[in-house]
Amino acid sequence: MKPYAVGVDVGGTTVKIGIFSKAGDLFKKWEIPTRTENNGQEILPDIAASIRETLQDNGLSLEQVEGVGIDVPGAVLDSSVVNRAVNLGWGVVPVSTTLSALIDGVRVEVCNDANAAALGEMWKGGGAGFDNIVMVTLGTGVGGGIILGGRILDGAAGAAGEIGHINVNEHESAPCGCGKCGHLEQYASATGIANIAAKKLAEGKKDSSLKQYDEVTAKEVFDEAKKGDALALEIVEEVTDILGRALGIISCVVDPEAFVIGGGVSKAGQIPRRLVGRAPCWSRRWS
Numbered sequence: 269m270k271p272y273a274v275g276v277d278v279g280g281t282t283v284k285i286g287i288f289s290k291a292g293d294l295f296k297k298w299e300i301p302t303r304t305e306n307n308g309q310e311i312l313p314d315i316a317a318s319i320r321e322t323l324q325d326n327g328l329s330l331e332q333v334e335g336v337g338i339d340v341p342g343a344v345l346d347s348s349v350v351n352r353a354v355n356l357g358w359g360v361v362p363v364s365t366t367l368s369a370l371i372d373g374v375r376v377e378v379c380n381d382a383n384a385a386a387l388g389e390m391w392k393g394g395g396a397g398f399d400n401i402v403m404v405t406l407g408t409g410v411g412g413g414i415i416l417g418g419r420i421l422d423g424a425a426g427a428a429g430e431i432g433h434i435n436v437n438e439h440e441s442a443p444c445g446c447g448k449c450g451h452l453e454q455y456a457s458a459t460g461i462a463n464i465a466a467k468k469l470a471e472g473k474k475d476s477s478l479k480q481y482d483e484v485t486a487k488e489v490f491d492e493a494k495k496g497d498a499l500a501l502e503i504v505e506e507v508t509d510i511l512g513r514a515l516g517i518i519s520c521v522v523d524p525e526a527f528v529i530g531g532g533v534s535k536a537g538q539i540p541r542r543l544v545g546r547a548p549c550w551s552r553r554w555s
């Protein structure tokens with residue numbers, strides 16, 4: 269009997285691991301640090317050792333595990349080989365075969381992290397009941413996963429759905445993490461929102477309660493916007509306008525049933541309706 273599955277989420281600073289029933293019920297979850305030194309060559313051995321140890325501590329064994337699903341912040345080919353994950357220091361890494369060999373041949377499947385989030389949301393979350401969704405993760409960066417007809421859209425090099433790198437501002441001179449300029453990630457991620465706030469505060473055109481913070485975070489921008497701070501509201505309007513326009517463009521191409529928005533920024537909550545300005549003309553025309 270193999271009643272369990274293991275899920276692994278490899279991030280730039282921590283690896284989150286969970287033991288689940290095959291129906292998706294979480295049995296145990298824990299974290300280990302991501303050791304990115306030496307081109308991240310310790311990451312997979314660390315994961316294997318941690319899975320073994322935790323299974324043993326809970327009276328379980330690898331023989332009871334049907335498979336391991338692992339997601340990484342990078343492009344993935346054939347659910348098996350990672351084709352560059354910059355934040356992990358990885359170039360081309362055959363993750364399935366390498367990790368499987370370290371855990372007694374248990375089957376390992378690999379997925380891009382935003383794609384894994386999209387599949388998870390379709391199975392158990394905000395996309396449940398739909399076959400066609402676009403997942404957008406607003407965190408340190410902006411990730412995207414597209415599911416059409418129940419299947420992830422991979423693309424030729426495993427890089428489909430990289431929504432964060434859509435150009436939304438051709439006049440931007442500051443570079444995106446990818447090296448090019450004016451990408452969605454530079455505005456709609458937590459980092460982007462904080463950067464916009466810092467820039468507007470430095471310009472000093474408006475007095476703002478955001479001045480009380482040494483380094484303004486995205487959370488503080490949303491918190492102050494909810495209290496009615498004019499500059500914070502201006503930033504929220506600008507950011508959501510850019511995000512809305514990008515999602516509108518995606519919608520024309522993909523025709524999804526739903527957009528699912530996740531990541532830390534999605535916890536911002538509602539801004540009271542009375543504080544939000546008039547919609548710009550391009551959206552008002554259709555309302």
Ligand SMILES: [Zn+2]
Nearest residue numbers: 433444446451
């Ligand atoms: Zn970019």
